[in-house]
Amino acid sequence: xxxxxxxxxxxxxxxxxxxxxxxxxxxxxxxxxxxxxxxxxxxxxxxxxxxxxxxxxxxxxxxxxxxxxxxxxxxxxxxxxxxxxxxxxxxxxxxxxxxxxxxxxxxxxxxxxxxxxxxxxxxxxxxxxxxxxxxxxxxxxxxxxxxxxxxxxxxxxxxxxxxxxxxxxxxxxxxxxxxxxxxxxxxxxxxxxxxxxxxxxxxxxxxxxxxxxxxxxxxxxxxxxxxxxxxxxxxxxxxxxxxxxxxxxxxxxxxxxxxxxxxxxxxxxxxxxxxxxxxxxxxxxxxxxxxxxxxxxxxxxxxxxxxxxxxxxxxxxxxxxxxxxxxxxxxxxxxxxxxxxxxxxxxxxxxx
Numbered sequence: 546x547x548x549x550x551x552x553x554x555x556x557x558x559x560x561x562x563x564x565x566x567x568x569x570x571x572x573x574x575x576x577x578x579x580x581x582x583x584x585x586x587x588x589x590x591x592x593x594x595x596x597x598x599x600x601x602x603x604x605x606x607x608x609x610x611x612x613x614x615x616x617x618x619x620x621x622x623x624x625x626x627x628x629x630x631x632x633x634x635x636x637x638x639x640x641x642x643x644x645x646x647x648x649x650x651x652x653x654x655x656x657x658x659x660x661x662x663x664x665x666x667x668x669x670x671x672x673x674x675x676x677x678x679x680x681x682x683x684x685x686x687x688x689x690x691x692x693x694x695x696x697x698x699x700x701x702x703x704x705x706x707x708x709x710x711x712x713x714x715x716x717x718x719x720x721x722x723x724x725x726x727x728x729x730x731x732x733x734x735x736x737x738x739x740x741x742x743x744x745x746x747x748x749x750x751x752x753x754x755x756x757x758x759x760x761x762x763x764x765x766x767x768x769x770x771x772x773x774x775x776x777x778x779x780x781x782x783x784x785x786x787x788x789x790x791x792x793x794x795x796x797x798x799x800x801x802x803x804x805x806x807x808x809x810x811x812x813x814x815x816x817x818x819x820x821x822x823x824x825x826x827x828x829x830x831x832x833x834x835x836x837x838x839x840x841x842x843x844x845x846x847x848x849x850x851x852x853x854x855x856x857x858x859x860x861x862x863x864x865x866x867x868x869x870x871x872x873x874x875x876x877x878x879x880x881x882x883x884x885x886x887x888x889x890x891x892x893x894x895x896x897x
Contacts, residue, residue: 565592565893566603577605588893598896600880609754624880624897625890629873630756631687642877646888647700649801650693651685651762651868656796658818658827662745663796667728669863672747672797673714674721675773676766682869685762690871696856699870700886701805704849712861722773730774738774746776750788751799753781762868763799789825792818805887807852811837814864826864833858 565588566579581601585594592599606623608614614626615635628636629648655663655672662668682692691699694708730738730745738745747770751763760779767777777797782788788795804810815834816822836858840851859865875884883894 563587565594565599569602575607579603579605590893592893599893600895600897603892603895611756618876618878621878624878625876625882627873627875629687629871630689630758632756633687633689633874636874636876639876639878642881644875644882644884645872646875646884647698647803648686648690648871648873649803650698650870651682651690651759652693652696652800652802653766653866653868654798654800654826655863655865656798656827657829657864658792661796661827662730662747664827665728666862667724668730668745670714671721671724671728671730671773672770672775673863673866674717674724675770675775676866677716677769678713678866678868679716681762681765681769684765685759686869686871687756687758690869693867693870695807695853696810696859696865696867697804697807700888703806704846704852707849707853709853709856710860710867712857713866714861714863718769718773725773725775732774736771736774737776744776745774746778747796748780748794749777749797749799750780750782750785750795752785752801753783755781755799755801759799790819790823792820792825807849807856808837808841810856810859811841814859828859828864830858830862830864833862833864 565582565585567582568577569580570578579602581594581599583594608617608626611628611630611632614623615628615632617623618626618628618636618641619639627646655669657664663672679692682690694710695704696709697703725738725745730740733739733744749763749767751759763779767779770777785798785800787793789798789800802813812823814824814826814828815837816824818824818827833855836851836855840848840855843851860867875882875890880895880897882896883891885891
């Protein structure tokens with residue numbers, strides 16, 4: 546066929562890249578087999594293919610649930626796995642190498658699209674005020690987490706010590722009920738609030754791969770909101786990002802978005818609405834937009850106050866409600882390793 550460039554033969558026969566391991570075989574979404582290349586001489590710390598202790602072959606298996614990973618570690622079916630939440634309790638007695646790494650944060654977002662109950666700030670305030678944040682944070686992290694003070698991971702060195710959550714409404718069930726009353730949602734005969742013939746029934750989407758402790762935290766939110774007349778239905782999703790970016794059916798969502806820079810949130814909470822853009826919370830908070838624009842004109846530590854103010858605006862207006870951040874643990878059974886500052890395993894550090 547004229548005008549069509551042929552792919553280089555080497556690209557078809559051999560993996561392309563400079564890493565210490567190359568892909569030898571794969572079953573997409575299930576298993577991947579990596580082989581140690583025999584010509585590697587440019588690794589950090591003078592690591593080469595001949596470095597003692599490097600595994601000759603690495604087999605990666607996709608295991609979605611943390612309880613299953615913990616079971617496989619205990620039964621010696623795997624050598625390395627990341628486990629979080631309360632499943633770690635079962636692994637404490639094992640003779641395992643461990644490194645704690647940042648876990649996905651607990652963040653609850655509100656769907657502010659027209660026609661949704663959560664489009665009304667009074668409803669969002671009622672929901673947030675009806676949730677015992679401290680208790681949910683403890684349960685969702687298996688007692689191992691700390692309350693978030695920023696939308697940015699505390700493991701980063703950016704704007705350390707800034708607290709953007711002072712604008713967040715506090716837990717007060719009576720005040721929460723009053724907000725819902727003011728919004729026109731009154732308690733019906735069955736205990737569920739209603740307005741204009743519709744019940745205050747919310748869909749709460751969360752990733753189906755979350756740890757058992759996170760699911761317990763979400764169920765606690767369901768129970769606490771039921772006490773003030775809000776019916777919440779937890780809905781696990783294997784592809785929650787498709788739900789939000791395609792304008793799917795949701796009112797609340799637990800989206801564990803981990804960020805290391807506050808500027809990232811200028812993109813997450815702004816822009817066109819789905820399906821034309823990525824503003825999936827349907828945020829229209831002009832104060833947030835103005836504050837992020839101001840922060841983007843500054844650099845380094847000089848921008849921290851402005852970014853903190855922008856986060857405080859998003860939190861105070863309840864685009865997002867932060868709960869807690871915790872750690873998960875990388876376990877090694879018969880193998881040791883190192884990780885990056887972001888908690889990613891360094892392949893050249895594997896020693897068996």
